[in-house]
Amino acid sequence: MKRIISLPVLLALALLGPSAAAVAQTSDPAIESAFTPTAAERERAIGLPGEAIAQRGLRGNGPLYHISASLYQDKRAAAGDRMVLVTSYRYEGDLGIFSFLNLSRGTVEAVRAVPHAAVHLSAAEFELARSKAFADSQVIAQLGDYRDKVIVEAMVSHSSYERDPWFGHRVVRLLFKLPPDSYLVNPIVFVDLTTGQVLIDQVTHTNHLSRSNREITPAAAPGHTHK
Amino acid sequence: MRALNTLLLGLATTCALALPAAAQVSRCLSATPQPAGAPPNQIVQDFPAGSTAQTGWRITYGRGVAEGLYITSAEFRRSPSEPYITVLKEARLADIFAPYDPGQPRFFDLTGFNFALVPVSTVDLGACGTRVDPVVVKEIRDREMLWKNDTAGKRGQELVIWATLDASNYNYIMRYAFQDDGTITFRIGATAVNLPGHELVPHTHDGLWKIDVDLASPNNKVDVVRRLQSENSFQANFVVQPFNGGVEGYEDWVADEFTEVRITNPNVTNANGKPISYDLKPWQHGVPRHFEPFSHHDFWVTQYDPTETLYQDLPNYVSNRQPITSNDAVIWFQTSTYHIPRDEDGTYVSPNVWRGVALTMYSGFDLKPRNLFNTTPYYP
Numbered sequence: 001m002k003r004i005i006s007l008p009v010l011l012a013l014a015l016l017g018p019s020a021a022a023v024a025q026t027s028d029p030a031i032e033s034a035f036t037p038t039a040a041e042r043e044r045a046i047g048l049p050g051e052a053i054a055q056r057g058l059r060g061n062g063p064l065y066h067i068s069a070s071l072y073q074d075k076r077a078a079a080g081d082r083m084v085l086v087t088s089y090r091y092e093g094d095l096g097i098f099s100f101l102n103l104s105r106g107t108v109e110a111v112r113a114v115p116h117a118a119v120h121l122s123a124a125e126f127e128l129a130r131s132k133a134f135a136d137s138q139v140i141a142q143l144g145d146y147r148d149k150v151i152v153e154a155m156v157s158h159s160s161y162e163r164d165p166w167f168g169h170r171v172v173r174l175l176f177k178l179p180p181d182s183y184l185v186n187p188i189v190f191v192d193l194t195t196g197q198v199l200i201d202q203v204t205h206t207n208h209l210s211r212s213n214r215e216i217t218p219a220a221a222p223g224h225t226h227k
Numbered sequence: 228m229r230a231l232n233t234l235l236l237g238l239a240t241t242c243a244l245a246l247p248a249a250a251q252v253s254r255c256l257s258a259t260p261q262p263a264g265a266p267p268n269q270i271v272q273d274f275p276a277g278s279t280a281q282t283g284w285r286i287t288y289g290r291g292v293a294e295g296l297y298i299t300s301a302e303f304r305r306s307p308s309e310p311y312i313t314v315l316k317e318a319r320l321a322d323i324f325a326p327y328d329p330g331q332p333r334f335f336d337l338t339g340f341n342f343a344l345v346p347v348s349t350v351d352l353g354a355c356g357t358r359v360d361p362v363v364v365k366e367i368r369d370r371e372m373l374w375k376n377d378t379a380g381k382r383g384q385e386l387v388i389w390a391t392l393d394a395s396n397y398n399y400i401m402r403y404a405f406q407d408d409g410t411i412t413f414r415i416g417a418t419a420v421n422l423p424g425h426e427l428v429p430h431t432h433d434g435l436w437k438i439d440v441d442l443a444s445p446n447n448k449v450d451v452v453r454r455l456q457s458e459n460s461f462q463a464n465f466v467v468q469p470f471n472g473g474v475e476g477y478e479d480w481v482a483d484e485f486t487e488v489r490i491t492n493p494n495v496t497n498a499n500g501k502p503i504s505y506d507l508k509p510w511q512h513g514v515p516r517h518f519e520p521f522s523h524h525d526f527w528v529t530q531y532d533p534t535e536t537l538y539q540d541l542p543n544y545v546s547n548r549q550p551i552t553s554n555d556a557v558i559w560f561q562t563s564t565y566h567i568p569r570d571e572d573g574t575y576v577s578p579n580v581w582r583g584v585a586l587t588m589y590s591g592f593d594l595k596p597r598n599l600f601n602t603t604p605y606y607p
Contacts, residue, residue, distance in 0.1 A: 031267045031360065035290050068341065070291050073299060074533035075316050075445070085536070100534050110534045117537055118322070118335030120293055146579075153395045156339045157332040160519045164331075173332055175395055175423050178580060183396055183423035185579050201424065 037069050037084050041103055045069040045084040049099030052108040053088070060092040065122040074109070077102065083109075089119040091194060094168040116168065118158050126154050129172040129191040136198040142187035143176065150176040150184065157190065169194040255355035256367040256384060259283070268299070270359065272386040273307070274407035276367045280307045282604065284386055284405040288363070292343045295320055296363060296390035296401040303409050305600060312443050312495075314505065314594070320415060321437040321538040321559065323392075323399060326517050327422070327430040336394045338537065345391040345398065363390045373408060373605055381605045383407055396420040399432075400587060408604050413438075414510075414591035417564060419584050420573070426581050427568045433515050433522065434562040434590055435538035439531065440505055442492040445555040449528050450491065452506070453484040470528050473552040475545040477524035480509050488526055488558060489597070497601050504597040507558060512590060515563040522561060531555035562590035 029038065037045060046066045053059055065088060072085040081104040088097040096117030100110040121129070130152050133139050140147060153175040159166040170193040176184040188201035257277030265271070269287045273280035286301045297319030302311035323336040336342065344362035351364050359365045366387045373383030389402035400416035415434035422428070440447060449470040456463035470488065471478060480486045491504040507526075515522050520542045527541045530549040541559055566588060573583015 034266060034268045036292075068293065070294065071289070072533065072536065073289075073317050075439075075441075075531075076533070083533075096537075098534070098536065112534055114537060114540055114543075117539060118339035120339055120341045155332075155334055155395055158335055158339060159331070159333065161330075166331075177396075181420070182576075182580050182582050183420060185424050185426070185575070185581055188424040 036071060037082070037103070041082060041084065042069045045086050045101055045103055048101050048103075048106070048108060049086050049088065049097070049111065052099060052111050053097055056111055056113075058090070058095070058097055058111065058113050060090050060095070062090070062092045064088060064090045064097075065125060067120060067122045072100065074100075078104075081105065087119060089122070089170070091170060094170065094194075116158075116160065118156065121154060121156060121172065125170070125172070125193060129154055129174065129193060132191050132196065132198050133174050133189050136189075138200055139187055139189055139198065142200070143184075146176065146178065146184060150178055153177055166192065256369065258357065258365070258367050267360070270365060270386065270388065272367065272405065274384050276384055282306070282407050282409065283311075285311050286386075286388075286405060288388060288403075289319075290344055290360075290362060290390060292341050293337055295337060295342075295344065295392045295399070296388070296403075298403055301405065301411065303405075303596075303599075305409075305604070312503075312599075313441050314409075314411070315439065316441040316445070317437065317439040318403070318411075318413065319437055320401060320434055321536065322435040323394075323415065324433040324435060324515075324517070324519075324522070324538075325397075325430055326433075326519075327425060327428050329428065332422075332425075335539070336392070336397070336399065338539075340394065342392050342394050345393045347390075351391070359388065363388055368404075370404075370406065374603070383605075385412075394419075396422055400589075402591075409596040409599055411594040412591065413593070414589045415562070416587040416589045417566065417585070418587040421568055421581070421585055423581065426573065426575075429565065429567045431515050431517075431563050431565050432588070432590070433517075435521075436560045436562065436592070437536075437538070438507070438558045438560065438594075440490040440558065440594070441555070442490055442503060442505060443495045444492055445531065446492075446553050447556060448491045448493055448553060449551055449556045449558070450489045451478045451526070452487040452489050453481070455484065469552055470526075471551075474548040474550055475529050476527070476548065477541075477545065478526045480511060480514055480525040482511070486526075488528075488560075490556075490558070493553075497598050499598070499601055501598040503599045505599075506595045506597050507560065508593045508595055509560070509562070510591050510593060511562065512564055515561060515565075525561055527559040529557050529559065531557050560592060562592060564588040564590045 046069055067087045067089055069084050069086050072083050074083045077083055081102055084101045084103045086099040094116050096114045096119040098112045102109055155173045157171045157173050172191045174189040190199040259271050259273045261271055271285045273283040283304050287299045289299045290296045298315055301315035302313050304311045322338050325336055326333040346361055347358045347364055357365045368385050368387055370383040370385045373381045385404045385406040387404045392399040398419035402414040404412040417432040450467045451470050452467050454465045488507040489504050491502050493502045495503050514525055521539055528551050529544045530551055535544050572585040573581055576582045
């Protein structure tokens with residue numbers, strides 16, 4: 001995820017709705033529809049899985065974000081049918097929900113729920129992570145004069161290890177890009193969207209030798225400082 | 228340093244003088260005119276390029292945010308008088324996994340992000356590339372010697388499509404090449420800026436591929452091929468066995484066994500009566516073994532199910548051990564590069580700013596035809 005943070009952009013993101021993946025890669029809609037759902041199809045698709053998810057007992061409690069709608073291949077489908085995959089994320093249980101739709105027939109072909117699957121961020125979650133970080137005094141202090149010069153990017157960091165403190169959490173690493181082509185080394189900021197905490201990694205990673213001959217524990221947390 | 232520079236200059240001069248003039252001139256190969264009314268995501272290319280067609284590819288591709296560039300069909304014909312034979316129904320990176328050696332962070336660079344493809348730039352096109360859409364490059368390339376026999380020989384050619392995933396600080400080059408002899412090569416290249424704050428931390432870039440070969444039919448046979456030799460014997464032999472005993476599961480790539488996976492259509496034969504096949508040939512630097520169970524094995528095969536899309540979920544997909552022999556099977560395969568940062572990746576230009584890029588490192592595999600032709604293609 002890469003966004004230049006400005007008010008107009010934030011407003012545009014909000015209007016885009018649930019999917020930051022809605023960004024078209026060509027300006028010709030006729031060509032683009034070979035690769036991605038049209039805006040109208042995306043709107044229809046996002047509205048379809050809700051009932052199917054509820055019927056399967058997957059709605060749960062708390063936030064559920066419909067993240068994206070993309071075309072998927074089903075070679076057994078009738079030629080020309082528009083097959084759309086809607087990807088959703090449920091905070092309760094750290095659950096990825098994947099709804100497979102035949103948009104031409106208006107049917108939900110299948111719903112798969114995968115705990116702890118890697119699922120990308122919605123635009124709304126990205127904005128939440130960014131705003132939490134920029135409300136943190138330590139982040140602001142470490143950014144210093146760069147605060148108004150950086151572009152914020154977000155990466156979801158995944159944990160597969162049950163003893164990792166972040167296992168089952170929606171954790172976002174924020175990067176601070178210094179245009180045109182450099183990045184700030186610090187601060188190393190993580191936002192745990194599940195708990196709402198902002199964490200700053202205090203461990204230095206900038207020395208080749210510091211990592212050699214070091215015993216590594218699988219998925220050990222890298223020394224995050226909880227504020 | 229001065230001595231080194233002098234040596235390099237001398238070598239460059241010697242090489243330039245030694246090359247024949249023709250080899251120093253870049254000649255662009257001709258793209259086949261596309262059929263009228265063809266879908267926007269279809270590319271047709273005959274070989275030899277710009278000459279009387281002998282073989283040819285007809286492919287379609289897809290691309291998307293969080294998906295990158297992928298193939299939605301690939302058909303090959305051995306001669307202009309024959310119909311196309313389906314080779315692929317789908318081939319893509321199902322994911323890209325980038326775990327850092329200390330254990331964290333661990334990024335799934337496709338499914339974990341809404342990364343888009345980078346618009347094609349002039350530098351991407353080089354001298355001979357074509358922009359087939361705003362984010363995809365097509366090239367018709369000379370691929371050096373297809374074969375040699377003393378002074379005789381034939382230069383090979385290929386149709387390449389590629390695109391670049393903008394993975395935040397990183398870039399991934401996704402590249403598919405369709406060659407004149409029916410071979411397809413799959414590559415993922417990792418490049419751009421090392422992870423901010425972790426610029427010197429080793430990590431891997433694992434290409435997690437999903438390949439649905441439907442060789443002239445969805446129902447193919449999947450075997451594993453191994454070369455067996457003992458250090459106590461002069462003799463070696465190879466064995467061809469049903470993949471995982473013919474049911475969904477996994478196999479490992481073993482360096483000293485030259486492990487391959489073979490996909491065969493037993494019902495379609497060449498003129499010699501041999502079933503047509505494709506061999507999946509790894510192009511390995513090493514095998515990644517991480518904490519995550521999907522990485523504990525190199526090859527997985529599942530029965531076709533359009534809703535099985537997540538590489539991470541493979542252990543679950545194979546758990547009911549459905550039959551894959553004479554069924555519609557899908558192959559999943561991981562390729563990897565291990566990136567130990569070096570000074571060539573960049574440098575700290577101030578205590579808080581890094582400048583530089585990691586040069587591209589590729590991993591991948593090839594799909595190579597076996598008994599698809601009746602004899603050596605492109606041989607007089």
